[in-house]
Amino acid sequence: MKLPRIVTLCLSLAVAPMLFAATPAGKYDELKQQLTDRLGIEINALTDSPIEGLLQAVTSHGILYVSADGTKLMQGTIYDLKNRMNNLTEAAMAQPRLEQLKPFENEMLVYKAKNEKHVVTVFTDITCGYCRKLHQQMQEYNDLGITVRYMAYPRAGVPSKVAEDMESIWCAKDPLKAMDDAKAGKSVPSATCKANIAAQYNLGVSFGINGTPSLILENGTMLPGYMPPEKLNDALSTLN
Known part of the structure; x- marks a missing residue:
């Protein structure tokens, strides 16, 4: 679904907290390595996503979503229908972007x-x-x-x-x-x-x-x- 530009702008500007619990450190380390080897891309973090049973991978190619058993992969955007259509995928990328920009500040x-x-x-x-x-x-x-x-x-x-x-x-x-x-x-x-x-x-x-x-x-x-x-x-x- 392609949203009108004004709607997209409003969604992207929304400052939304993450609406799911933090994932315990190391919980998905083994699966993260398996996916890294299988996909051939860098996976910076693998955590629970806003949808139960679906994991969220912050990668060198953006956000990807993976089934809990690591056998299914999807790319797309998750919106929160109960919270002003907040763009949860965009919210998940915000902090990693800031962290990854820091090493380039002198350039x-x-x-x-x-x-x-x-x-x-x-x-x-x-x-x-x-x-x-x-x-x-x-x-x-x-x-x-x-x-x-x-x-x-x-x-x-x-x-x-x-x-x-x-x-x-x-x-x-x-x-x-x-x-x-x-x-x-x-x-x-x-x-x-x-x-x-x-x-x-x-x-x-x-x-x-x-x-x-x-x-x-x-x-x-x-x-x-x-x-x-x-x-x-x-x-x-x-x-x-």
């Missing part, structure tokens, strides 16, 4: 607001139209107290020409100016360094990102797509 390109009230992490591509539109309004976001941190998400994947260009931006003497130039359609001199564009891209994939821009809010909620400065500010204000 982000940061457009810092002078009077910072909010911090938003944006997975961006230098060739996408709405990414450029967002960037053109950077001063407006900053004036509202919104600091924007960029992570690289070349839509063509890695390796690709776009990924190489984004590496050049991250490795430039002045990365913010290089990003400004690239978002304005200007070429950026080739440069290489230890910037790990592939790791940033792969992190985005694990978050379930499949388009740009994608915004990660302060509570770990992900908003797909462009949001004008005032609307983003309104959305962020509801989190307080």
